[in-house]
Amino acid sequence: MEEGKESSGSNWEPKLITFLCNWCSYAGADLAGVSRIQYPANTRTIRVPCSGRVNILYILRALQHGVDGVLVSGCHPGDCHYLSGNFSARRKFAVLSRLLEYVGVEKGRVQFSWVSAAEAGRFAEVITEVTEDVKKLGPAKRLVKNSD
Amino acid sequence: MESGRYSNIKIIANAKIESLKGQAGNYNVTVLKRPRYVDEDLCTACGTCVSYCPVEMPDSYNEKLVNSKCLYIPYPQAVPASYVIDPKYCLFQTKNECRQCEQACKDLKAIKLNQQAEHIDIQVGSIILAIGFDEFDARRKKAYGYGEYPNVITSIELERMLSASGPFTGKITRLSDRKHPKKIAFLQCVGSRDIETNAYCSSVCCTYAVKEAMVAKEHDPDVDITIFYMDIRTQGKGFESFYERAKTKFGIKFVRSRLASLERIHESENLLFKFVTEDGKHHSEEFDMAVLSVGLEPSRTAKELADTLGVKLNKEGFCQTNEFSPTSTNREGIFVAGAFQSPKDIPESVIQASGSVALASGFLSEVRGTLVEQKECVAETDLTGEDPRIGVFVCHCGVNIAGVADVKKIREYVETLPDVVYAEQSMYACSKDNQDKIKQIIKEHNLNRVVVAACTPRTHEPLFQETIREAGLNRCLFEMANIRDHCSWVHANEPQAATEKAIDLLRMGVAKARLLSPLKEETVPVIPKGLVIGGGLSGMIAALSLADQGLECVLLEKSKLLGGNLRGIYYTLSGNDPQKLLRDTIDKVTSHPKIKVFTEADIKEVTGYIGNFLTRFSIGQEEQTISHGVIIVATGAFEYEPKEYLYGENESVITQHSLEEKLALKNFNSDDLKDVVMIQCVGSRTKEKPYCSKICCSQAIKNALKIKSIKPNSNVYILYKDIRTYGFREEYYRKARNEGIIFIRYDDNTLPLVKEENGELRVEVFDPILGENILISPSLLVLSAGVDPGDNRSISKLLKVPLNFEGFFLEAHVKLRPVDFPTDGVFVAGLAHSPKPIDETIAQAQAAAARAAIPLTRGYVMVEPVASIVDSEKCFGCGICEYLCPYGSIKVISDEDGDKAQSISASCKGCGICASKCPRQAITMGRFTNEQIIAQIDAFSLATSDV
């Protein structure tokens, strides 16, 4: 794996984690499946009840351990199954973005989006975009702990 | 879709009622179940058969825009989720050949080409009719060229086109050349408000056209959209601001006009609209596409069903009901809900559905619970001290997964993971047979955790959880990896990558599964008593429906008298007597043994949660406290007190309300009615009060017609923005025009001017038809003052339920949960929710009672094991969680150990906001603990991808 990390050659494929809220984005991803909309295979999903459940530590942990990018996707504003969870998440990520910038993690490595249960096409687009963005950035090096 | 999962709901699809015998409380229904040629119990909806079926037919779910096989699932969320064969197209049914599908499904044997129709007899106490509507067949309006001009489509076809899962993956497409149109015209009222076809207003088309136009703009901001209309009727809650946004933010053009002709331009297949605007000017404009906003008609099966059941239809062909009992048919014990009663939107339909249930349950209250299917309960195995022993089932899903990913390789890999003691491949993990197999394997291998790699947990997790529970494992010892919807289906051309992804997802799932622990499924008892706040029409009806279902309730009214706004309504548009309704309802409420009424009651404090509320209120000097299980908020609203048009300064300026009183109590002299001007939308649809009050147009027409009947030679002028006599009310608008009532339209730029000159009133208004200002000296100026929510902040605070920015109470979900609050056990009805007329208030009050009765009759509430759990060692009582929790489900309590947060699991929804924000990481969530999520992350990030 460490080898793969070193060479950001043409066949390097980024490893991405997506946190999807159960009610909107996870459902949107399901619908993308039902609709057979194709998108890159780089992401691995972790289902959470609400995007508000995602702790900043999870994201840092992922980046430290060699994940190249993270996407957190929740419901649209006003549509949150839990009333305000996605706003809470949003505010948290505003703080996180500044923090990441401060420690030198490139913009685009950690992204936040809103995808509803009906937006299969949008889900596929978001995944494609995030994958492309992270590909351009190359492997995540900044936070990776060498000892792991 | 949810209804498919309740064990007490039996769905018989593809069926019709053949006959009805007996009477209310004891009906005998004979149902004809047509063959579907697929066994619903065996079919797992894998879809393998579809690729074998050689026959194509037009797909009616996708408005015949594309083809589907004659072996199909009607739409993605269909219940039962199994295939069905259309016998009109099937080669076996028509020519006795083919049988390909049978061959394809030889393992499951779900295809039953020889299935016959069945007759099923059912005993029921009451019946609810919810057969909905059919869309107007636009071909009947020949002049619009639908069915002939390729680029004229209906709004329903556009809806499918806009859907991401639709035939053109969300792209609007011209059928003539598959290009994306840049200029689209909507034509309103096709098959509505039209004497040639349907005279009534379909109520929903304005709102859906506005919505579709906005979605189309979102998909393609360059598209230019014009909506041609007579009146825009967005009277429903929240819809007016929607309309405003469409105009101002989205730049959608609204043109009030009459269409003269719609012509096809052959070379370009564009469409030429020729239309006349209000000022009488003729215009023409070319568009790439025309969308017909088709109306709602009675279902084509309505007549036959009504005849079979002996239920009367109204002259429009919808189910006949009375204004004051909107969900009852003429036959006792038979109720109606939704668009079969009158054209209506989703929230109204859902409200009526619940409302009709309240009445139907009234009939069943004596036998309630006797037929409930109880599942046998196996004792849970105690796992304390046991190491994880995980069993993994990797599903082929026919070819859905196995056709892309290498399932064997996945299974072999999984076997190498720590704590996995058993792994197996299943053809269909969700099939009935396989459930038995899972149970057997759990026993044989002493499994204490199960992971299934298959489709989505959103639909299938409950099934597998049920299975492991039957094998004695706690439901929470289960995890799923979605290797179909999120993998094989979306990486269909990358078998290698899909296999790797599936392996990763499983490794993550197993990592989580190792840390799963059993969680207790708690139940909390419910005090079987309801509290209704507000003694207006909605409060009284809600209390009565609870009481008629055998439940006790307390009704608290702030003022001296029951009745609220109903006290001031003397007649209705359709001629019923609201004062009789008022008297009858008050009589019933005050004499009902199960209802306790307190007037002049002032609520001081409400504490507790669903099942266990405690309310303290005062009556004069005295204080009382009651405990109850649920709360219905029915606090109503007020008539807006106008600040405009010399109201309060000139005594000839009055509101509709006082006009109604004058007319009813004959408190006027004949000269008062000589020249009456009414101004609509006073205190509605303005900057300060942006919503539509929904009732005032009908109220104005009702009073105007009354004046005409009292004094036929009077002049009545109604100055309006749009006349919103939706549904069957349209008839009275037409009548008003026929009787010579003069309608003059104004808008925000041409507001009427009211002055007093030498003690006389003068109204000046621009008449768009004449193109000039006109001057009237009215004997009475009547303001159609809107509905004002009043100040609901204190109730909102006491109950911790939200208000919308207009000051009305805000429900949990506008469409799907229109009478629930997000806080469990608290419901809303009537004007407190939004402006609405009497019939809708009654239906909503019944709906709130039906929803409230659920926990009351069940006697307990189940607590989902997802709730927050506080580690009091770590917690230092900062209270951030309490502040952030949207449900008031976590509280800081002081005791001898200091301040500590405590979770109220009965009302916690498990969102986890508290857990993610706790500075001490002291809170964790039942099925999504920090450790579990981190284990998933690590299982992906730290693993070497040497597979």
Ligand SMILES: Cc1cc2nc3c(=O)[nH]c(=O)nc-3n(C[C@H](O)[C@H](O)[C@H](O)COP(=O)(O)OP(=O)(O)OC[C@H]3O[C@@H](n4cnc5c(N)ncnc54)[C@H](O)[C@@H]3O)c2cc1C
């Ligand atoms: C001006 C006006 C004209 C109307 N005209 C028509 C018409 O012509 N045709 C038609 O079909 N519909 C009409 N309606 C609508 C009709 O009045 C309502 O649909 C229906 O009466 C509403 O009943 P409600 O119980 O929801 O509200 P309300 O009638 O407002 O009753 C609410 C009750 O709750 C009490 N209350 C409020 N706060 C508290 C509290 N904190 N504690 C205890 N009690 C409280 C109030 O005192 C009141 O008695 C009109 C409404 C208005 C405002």
Ligand code: SF4
């Ligand atoms: S008068 Fe009332 S019902 Fe009519 S449009 Fe204005 S606010 Fe709506």
Ligand code: SF4
């Ligand atoms: S999980 Fe959500 S609902 Fe439950 S206590 Fe925490 S914030 Fe409140």
